[in-house]
Amino acid sequence: MMKHIIITLLGTICTIAVFSQVRNGGFEDLQKNQPSAWFIQPQSGYTSSVDSMVRYSGARSFSISNATEKSAFQSFSQTVPLNIAGTKKIVIRAVLKTSGVAANASIWCQVWNDTKQIDFSNLAMQGQVLNGTNDWKEYSVSFIVQPDAKRLVLGGLLSGTGTVWFDDFSVTQVNFPSTPAEEPAAGFIEEVKKVIRKNALYSDSLNWKQIDETIGVISGGMKTSSDAKPVISYLVGQLRKAGDNHSFHMSVTASKNYTQPAKKLEDATSSLLPGNIGYISVPGFGSTNDSAMTVFAQKIQDLVRELDSKNKISGWIVDLRKNTGGNMYPMIAGLGPFLNKGYLGYFVRGRHKNPWSISGKGNKAWSGSAVVPAAYRLRNTSGKTAVLVGPSTASSGEFTTISFIGQSNTRLFGQPTAGYTTANSMFPLSDGSTLLLATTYAADRKKHNHIGPIIPDILVEQLKDKDADVEAATNWILEK
Incomplete structure (x- = not known):
């Protein structure tokens, strides 16, 4: 089968054109048995190779397989230069086939200016979760870009066990229709703009006159709320450029799942x-x-109770290194035995400081709306507690970390956290999706602000052959 050729169609509603070529997008050219022009990031437990037996078109595809590793992921990428005039929509496409994928397979793309990443997306972030077994199908991610976008870093990945095949990567540019957005798209766009303008922590840093002009261009021809997704992505991208690395848009499906029993x-x-x-x-x-x-x-x-009631505990290690965030309150409520009742930290915006806390009465304890009906009290409340953190400690994981700062006999060990120390508030939208906007940043119980990564009290050099964080925490706990 011949490789697909993308043709520019003139006179259609949206003009589509190839404007930056993906090199070796069909994995036909090899160098030392690997596809040329692609950078492949090795990962223990994963194998990657060109496949001449399973392919969508041409002579080869590229595959990633994993039979055992459940937590990490294998990726590959290449850089594609951009030269953008005006405001454009770019679409990254590839054809994928999967077999027994337990977690997810995806294409992904970063958008960079001259010095830093200014946008990122993957299939899951654009409402497409790919797992299980699926025949060949084209998938895409899209961005709104302006002249400051200088290059793309794009590729694919496999997370968890299974096999995925990739073929026919391409990048196209789409020009927007000149007709204005219709209802209900126009009203939905205004709704989203008002929510962001009123509530986003970085709203005052945005050039709203320029944003309105750009939205007028990119919303051309939109008719439904679903059509308006690129506008939301553009607005979130503007927040990113202003310094907000935390706000995001949650799809209708994800919003429903977030409020359902897990x-x-x-x-x-x-x-x-x-x-x-x-x-x-x-x-x-x-x-x-x-x-x-x-x-x-x-x-x-219950885990704390089990350990504490059956052993003479000399101290505690609370490991938050894999805590990537979500909802902080059940984390804090669960860790209540290690925390003094009362204010643990503050949500800060301007001069306003709104505390979060942990409380208790009788056998019950709670933080926010998270309730522990059978709360436990440590037998030794004056023992040492070491909290382990690292680069995967993010968002609500960092707010949970901040809840320990200032607690007596407590120290943080490890590496700096991810730096998502702004609090996201949820704003349901009329289409059933949700905007999660950074609305405040964090301060600890002593009202010291935390903006960016949290630096642990004890920075620990990481070692390959042992858990250096646990070792350092253990030495501190047992020292006399």
């Missing part, structure tokens, strides 16, 4: 370490459902 979320885990040190690992938690919050928070306290 089908399967990662649980907290525990163990007894040498020296009678209690170890609790708390992952991220992505739900606002009341029953799910209670189950998650109570599970953490």
